[in-house]
Amino acid sequence: MGAGTVRIVAVGPGDPESVPAAALAALSAAGRPGAARWLNELLWRDFYIHILAHFPAVARQSFRPATRAVGWRNDPAEFDAWRAGQTGYPVVDAAMRQLAASGWMHNRVRMIVASFLVKDLLIDWRWGERWFMRQLVDGDPAANNGGWQWAAGTGTDAAPYFRVFNPVTQGRKFDPDGVYVRRWLPELAAVPTATIHAPWQLSAAQQRAAGCVLGRDYPTPIVDHALARERALAAYRAGATV
Numbered sequence: 001m002g003a004g005t006v007r008i009v010a011v012g013p014g015d016p017e018s019v020p021a022a023a024l025a026a027l028s029a030a031g032r033p034g035a036a037r038w039l040n041e042l043l044w045r046d047f048y049i050h051i052l053a054h055f056p057a058v059a060r061q062s063f064r065p066a067t068r069a070v071g072w073r074n075d076p077a078e079f080d081a082w083r084a085g086q087t088g089y090p091v092v093d094a095a096m097r098q099l100a101a102s103g104w105m106h107n108r109v110r111m112i113v114a115s116f117l118v119k120d121l122l123i124d125w126r127w128g129e130r131w132f133m134r135q136l137v138d139g140d141p142a143a144n145n146g147g148w149q150w151a152a153g154t155g156t157d158a159a160p161y162f163r164v165f166n167p168v169t170q171g172r173k174f175d176p177d178g179v180y181v182r183r184w185l186p187e188l189a190a191v192p193t194a195t196i197h198a199p200w201q202l203s204a205a206q207q208r209a210a211g212c213v214l215g216r217d218y219p220t221p222i223v224d225h226a227l228a229r230e231r232a233l234a235a236y237r238a239g240a241t242v
């Protein structure tokens, strides 16, 4: 299901309670096994709409008070690298370049890039939230806020703060052949699949052979994920107020 559906669901008319029920009935009658799953996704959308309506302060601050004092680093150069898809982590960069080119990205990579911005770079989730709203064709204040607060570990249903997505593991799991990465990062086109999600593992000779010399054709990683993860955990623990 692609971006077109998002627009229909996001702006289409109808009673918010009857539309999902009618959709489920129609899809179930047609023997579509994914109907319940799809309804579940719609329920997330309605859940976040209700959260924003009943707790409007989430538009300005973290839902959970205990997470409002994280010491963000907010490095502007790193924010620029994230926005431009130049972090040195292929799945993050591919997603950010897809966003810039098309205004859309799949939910999985939204979670990955959000986790990277907030946890690996320790940049305030509100910076990412604002950037998504400027870029997404399906930008929606409630769903976007809910997604960012989920990723940051600050929201209603938030992922625990110590859950930090590993961009290499996530890339290997969800893009095992590197098809997605190669599509959006042409400079990695000839990098072997074994290292497509971690090109820094190539030797200098292998980089030359692949036409992808790090620091020239593609960035070296702007942070070391393992170190950044520890830094994020420390910042969250230090900021926790309960």
Ligand SMILES: Cc1cc2nc3c(=O)[nH]c(=O)nc-3n(C[C@H](O)[C@H](O)[C@H](O)COP(=O)(O)OP(=O)(O)OC[C@H]3O[C@@H](n4cnc5c(N)ncnc54)[C@H](O)[C@@H]3O)c2cc1C
Pocket (backbone or CB within 6 Å): 001, 002, 003, 005, 006, 009, 010, 038, 041, 042, 043, 044, 045, 046, 048, 105, 106, 107, 108, 110, 111, 114, 132, 136, 138, 139, 140, 141, 143, 144, 145, 146, 147, 148, 151
């Ligand atoms: C950081 C982050 C930011 C996001 N920003 C937005 C946004 O601005 N606008 C937006 O509509 N969704 C947002 N989402 C939710 C989700 O990524 C998209 O709704 C989803 O990618 C739409 O793809 P789809 O059409 O395949 O949805 P499907 O999986 O087919 O789901 C059908 C519909 O349910 C709704 N939906 C599905 N998942 C979610 C979810 N997690 N939260 C809220 N609604 C959901 C959408 O309206 C979607 O079109 C965000 C998620 C994250 C992690």
